[in-house]
Amino acid sequence: MIHIRLLNENDPVVISQAFQGQGWAKSAEQYIQYLAEQKNGERVTLVAELDGAFAGYVNVLWNSYYPSFKEQGIPEVNDFNVLIKYQRQGIGSRLMDRAEEVIQERTDTAGIGVGVFFDYGKAQILYAHRGYIPDGQGIHKHDRYLKWGDETIIDDDVVLYLTKKLS
Template sequence: MNITTRLIEAGDPEMISEAFQRQGWEKPEALYHRYVEEQRNGERVTLIAEADGEFAGYVNVIWSSSYPAFRENRIPEINDFNVLIKYRRRGIGSILLDEAEGRASERSGTVGIGVGLFADYGPAQVMYVKRGYIPDGKGIYCHQQYVAEDQTVVIDHDIALYLTKKL
């Protein structure tokens, strides 16, 4: 399998959205139009992976994260990292992360990433630790705030632990 990476282009959003819909995930086309625009504005880089010329996944590098600890320390954030299920366990995720980390290293000596806390994120949690990411020490973050002791939260896709890696 020939795996290549490239930047997102204006004609990609429909194709990306449809690929995720075919596997039962709702990822609206408008999201990817926003990624194209933010890349054009220099706010992010969206990297696309293709396997033998077919869309296989993507990852973003956000230059000014919405996560406070990254934003305050000017740590680029790897964000919204997805590989289609049928292409997993073939090295595509590692290729995307290598490329994202390379882009981040052009601006910073550290890169950050957030990871969900429930079992669906288990493979990502393991991958990040194996790649040298460690918790940033700020604890759990959910709905734009750090989770305090004795606070009750819903474990959903918005709850995360943020990790950093020295590049």
């Protein structure tokens, strides 16, 4: 059974250890910061559990750092992760459903960013199936939009941003 709930004080160490167990470096401090921002109303962090075990999480950022979303007041679905052993079991879809419900309480448009290389292929497909389309601004890295002729290193910071009208 999949259960979606808000991040709580017991989660940071559990989440950090779960990701470390699959070789991903995610510190407990990151989730302590998420918890503080959730308490301040800056973000909502949703946690998924499968049969009582941590399985993944997603954030809704009310004030995106991405310039186009910030200017338009579009909340951003952010830092969406499901443990590898729990992928392809509907957990990601349930997290996205709930994140979109949370956003829809305030506005009718959701935004999300996705990396552009192979590691993000599953996410790219998921977002397309859910109705997210590119926002038309091209790819973005750190604090700028990349233009023709720019040289950059393709890494996790090169992102294509997408939006979806929520019904």
